[in-house]
Amino acid sequence: MKIPPKKGLISFVADVILWNISGGIRYQLYLCILVAFMLTGVYAYSVQFNLGLSATGMNNIVSWGLYISNFTFLVGVAAAAVMLILPAYISKDKDFYKVVIIGELVAVGALVMCLTFILVDLGGPLRVWHMMPVVGLFNWPSSILAWDVIVLNGYLALNTLVPFYILYCHYNYKPANEKRYRPFVILSIFWAFAIHLVTAFLYQGLPARPFWNNPLMGPRFLASAFAAGPALIIMILVIINAKTTFKIEKQTFNKLRLIIVISSIINLIMLFSEVFKEFYFPTHHSLPAIYLFFGLEGHNSLVPWIWSAISMNVLGTLILAFNPGKNNPKVLFPASILLFMGIWIEKGMGLIVPGLIPSPMGEIVDYSPTWVEIWVTLGILSLGIFVVTVLIRPALIIEERYSTGK
Amino acid sequence: MKRCPFQRKLSLILILSFLIFFGCKEYSEHTGGVTVTMKEATAPFDDKEIVESIPRIPKNPVLVNTRYQGGFFWTETRHDKIERFRCSNCHNNNEAPIDKAAKVAHGNIVLVHGPENKPLKCFTCHNQDERDFLNTERGTKIEMDHSYQMCGQCHFRQKRDWVGGAHGKRISYWAGKRTVMNCASCHDPHSPKFAKKWPKTYSLALSD
Amino acid sequence: MDSRENKKDLIQKRNTHQDEKLCGRREFLKGAVKAAALGGSMMMTGCGTSLTGSKEEFVLEWKEYFKGNYRLMTQEERDETVRRMERLAKLKMGADVKISSRGPRKQVLYGYAFNISRCKGYMDCVAACVKENNLDRKSKTQYIRIFEKEHGNMNVTSGNGKYFHEVPAENHFYMGVQCFHCENAPCIKACPIKATWREPDGIVVVDYNWCIGCRYCMAACPYWGRRFNWNKPEVPLKDLTRKQHYLGNRMRTKGVMEKCTFCVQRTREGKMPACAEACPTGSRVFGNLLDPKSEIRYVLKNKKVFRMKEDLGTDPKYWYFMD
Numbered sequence A: 001m002k003i004p005p006k007k008g009l010i011s012f013v014a015d016v017i018l019w020n021i022s023g024g025i026r027y028q029l030y031l032c033i034l035v036a037f038m039l040t041g042v043y044a045y046s047v048q049f050n051l052g053l054s055a056t057g058m059n060n061i062v063s064w065g066l067y068i069s070n071f072t073f074l075v076g077v078a079a080a081a082v083m084l085i086l087p088a089y090i091s092k093d094k095d096f097y098k099v100v101i102i103g104e105l106v107a108v109g110a111l112v113m114c115l116t117f118i119l120v121d122l123g124g125p126l127r128v129w130h131m132m133p134v135v136g137l138f139n140w141p142s143s144i145l146a147w148d149v150i151v152l153n154g155y156l157a158l159n160t161l162v163p164f165y166i167l168y169c170h171y172n173y174k175p176a177n178e179k180r181y182r183p184f185v186i187l188s189i190f191w192a193f194a195i196h197l198v199t200a201f202l203y204q205g206l207p208a209r210p211f212w213n214n215p216l217m218g219p220r221f222l223a224s225a226f227a228a229g230p231a232l233i234i235m236i237l238v239i240i241n242a243k244t245t246f247k248i249e250k251q252t253f254n255k256l257r258l259i260i261v262i263s264s265i266i267n268l269i270m271l272f273s274e275v276f277k278e279f280y281f282p283t284h285h286s287l288p289a290i291y292l293f294f295g296l297e298g299h300n301s302l303v304p305w306i307w308s309a310i311s312m313n314v315l316g317t318l319i320l321a322f323n324p325g326k327n328n329p330k331v332l333f334p335a336s337i338l339l340f341m342g343i344w345i346e347k348g349m350g351l352i353v354p355g356l357i358p359s360p361m362g363e364i365v366d367y368s369p370t371w372v373e374i375w376v377t378l379g380i381l382s383l384g385i386f387v388v389t390v391l392i393r394p395a396l397i398i399e400e401r402y403s404t405g406k
Numbered sequence B: 001m002k003r004c005p006f007q008r009k010l011s012l013i014l015i016l017s018f019l020i021f022f023g024c025k026e027y028s029e030h031t032g033g034v035t036v037t038m039k040e041a042t043a044p045f046d047d048k049e050i051v052e053s054i055p056r057i058p059k060n061p062v063l064v065n066t067r068y069q070g071g072f073f074w075t076e077t078r079h080d081k082i083e084r085f086r087c088s089n090c091h092n093n094n095e096a097p098i099d100k101a102a103k104v105a106h107g108n109i110v111l112v113h114g115p116e117n118k119p120l121k122c123f124t125c126h127n128q129d130e131r132d133f134l135n136t137e138r139g140t141k142i143e144m145d146h147s148y149q150m151c152g153q154c155h156f157r158q159k160r161d162w163v164g165g166a167h168g169k170r171i172s173y174w175a176g177k178r179t180v181m182n183c184a185s186c187h188d189p190h191s192p193k194f195a196k197k198w199p200k201t202y203s204l205a206l207s208d
Numbered sequence C: 001m002d003s004r005e006n007k008k009d010l011i012q013k014r015n016t017h018q019d020e021k022l023c024g025r026r027e028f029l030k031g032a033v034k035a036a037a038l039g040g041s042m043m044m045t046g047c048g049t050s051l052t053g054s055k056e057e058f059v060l061e062w063k064e065y066f067k068g069n070y071r072l073m074t075q076e077e078r079d080e081t082v083r084r085m086e087r088l089a090k091l092k093m094g095a096d097v098k099i100s101s102r103g104p105r106k107q108v109l110y111g112y113a114f115n116i117s118r119c120k121g122y123m124d125c126v127a128a129c130v131k132e133n134n135l136d137r138k139s140k141t142q143y144i145r146i147f148e149k150e151h152g153n154m155n156v157t158s159g160n161g162k163y164f165h166e167v168p169a170e171n172h173f174y175m176g177v178q179c180f181h182c183e184n185a186p187c188i189k190a191c192p193i194k195a196t197w198r199e200p201d202g203i204v205v206v207d208y209n210w211c212i213g214c215r216y217c218m219a220a221c222p223y224w225g226r227r228f229n230w231n232k233p234e235v236p237l238k239d240l241t242r243k244q245h246y247l248g249n250r251m252r253t254k255g256v257m258e259k260c261t262f263c264v265q266r267t268r269e270g271k272m273p274a275c276a277e278a279c280p281t282g283s284r285v286f287g288n289l290l291d292p293k294s295e296i297r298y299v300l301k302n303k304k305v306f307r308m309k310e311d312l313g314t315d316p317k318y319w320y321f322m323d
């Protein structure tokens, strides 16, 4: 080692910050745009904070909207890191080992977004301390939402700790001690399934809502998450590949692609099974599905969305399955975007909103988010992208330094 | 992974599944719900506990001459609701000046009661000889306060429900001395059917 | 005559209500320009009331903010918070309210029965409920919905809850729906922080100060029994019902869940709930399920009753019956 390694936590943090503010002008501009979006989001949230949730498009019938939709979807993205962790740490796959840290950091970003979405959705955000241990009161174990809070925070902790430990070791030019982090990795694998299943159970456990009260919900959540999450990681890897010196092998892309294709096909089969159940012999429990796919009594705001989502889903899957570009990033990238967006719509708005329509008393309203809601959502999404970016950039630098030994 | 990894794992799985099984069983056992709770409630509710906080509201309640499942009960008096009671003040075979009579006679009464082909008439219910009283089909004299007995002649089902509590209303308090409204408190005895009217308020049309 | 005036009044009110939209795009953009300068400081104005009010108000608010869950409070703590709230109501609205923290009575389990062959859809109950429970007049919150259904159809979702014409309409019957105070309530199970629970007398209540407004209970309720305060609830001072209960009709803040409490402030004093008292047709029967003498027990024993969506196993304490 030629350069004497700097040690210590302080210099680690300082370097991380330094690396982030010392990018090229393009990079800085990109961060500034994200910050601008975040600030707009903060403003929009302040409007909502003052007016109450009446500033959103939600009402007593559609009581969850854009926020919870995005939350649900992003939990899936967070959980999908396990698709890299599993092969990388357990079966010691070299290709995945190289990018696993990216997967974990994406999970961190997704979780930050999830928790922020929950926070902005609350009617009394100042009272969140009621949820904290000791001072608060938890409805444990009967409330699935209480479980969800615990698993989400736990997963966030796990996914921060492991990469942090590895990066910190590498920063000091030391190999990370596998014995130390391996138990956490194994835990985080189970935990990833848990956050997803628990989030699915959140909806699945409500007999009041026949659209959600469906045993396929949990497995389908997993399948769609394992398609959407790796699709996002492909997108990020393509960008990293093009914009940085960190190069990613074709082999990695191919393996990710296979994971996506398999999950996505399973997801589509389950979707078909659900659709069959709803439409072969429609009962009045099928009303939400009818509302979603065809509209009810003239209310059809979700119809164009769901059909475009399904077409995007199918198209993306087909492209990825037949792989016309032979893992060429130029083909993979748009296909992943298609699939990602398709699942986003289908598992976000397409899942949450129709679950609430018609109301248990049969009343139908349309839901459309207000500008406040949209801006807050955009703000949170850019917060997530921001977090992912500022985490990945130093991570890559550290990894590169470590592997070249400079 | 030392000596016999499988045995350990297997026993772990077994223990887990037992836990889950019994957990679920425990969880799904029903107590039978509120109907059973109701049946099993033995210690009777002490009415006095409520009475202490209750002012006796109706001023001079009338003791109903039938019992309900809880014993005696009372109903609202009719006397102070009838304008110009006692009827015998006018209906007394004395001569009345015609202008006064026109003013106080019952021209405003609309009688829509009974089957269309055989509507009720004044003296179906009112006692012709003693105007302060009502008169049953059998010719028994009934006080205005006990008019429920009149109604009960035909509407015996409703009366049964009224006595028990499925028809009519209790006045203000759900326990303590039971005082209920009289039939005529809600139904105009001359045209007992409820009128069509605009509702008091409306529900917000959420979907508009 | 009375009816016709009522009608005009109603129509007018209904129409003015149609075009109140809170946050249009235009306003939002206008606001955004203004806020460029203000930035994040706007956030603070949310807690403005406590910052700009008097010192006493601030201290009271502070104590209120850090108090615990009502269910875990001792009676002294309950009395204290009730006193603080009464004082705050005086300071903020200038209203002399009386808030009770009376507990449940022994040997009481409240139950309710609704006569679907008697109800004529007059909605006196709804109006009385709004008045008694200080429901938000701005968003027109109502706990009770009356559904107009055509004969020949008992399907719960087939009713029209927005009828606006003279009642009763030919060939229709009316069915009132509110919180059913389920014995096995999915809403209680759902709440992550025990902000909603079943009192020993069977009433399902919400601690408005503990609820964080996640609305999971709302999604869990199969009867649409819960209402959320999307905006700050407003009740004109002259219409305020001043006899209040901590768990009942005291003023809510924005962002919390509320629901029918069987008028806990009345029923625990021995009175009928406001809806049952207001009903001009006697379709509403209320009483103590544990008391074999009570009217509700008579109904359950002598009438053919049913409950809504009984298959869900929620075990509601609200029955429907016919003559």
Ligand code: SF4
Residues within 6 Å of the ligand: C178, C179, C180, C181, C182, C185, C186, C187, C188, C204, C220, C221, C222, C223, C224, C225, C226, C259, C314
């Ligand atoms: S009706 Fe709804 S709100 Fe009321 S107790 Fe039952 S589940 Fe809860």
Ligand code: SF4
Residues within 6 Å of the ligand: C190, C191, C192, C193, C194, C195, C196, C206, C210, C211, C212, C213, C214, C215, C216, C217, C218, C256, C257
């Ligand atoms: S809205 Fe309030 S009462 Fe309902 S589940 Fe959330 S915290 Fe509990």
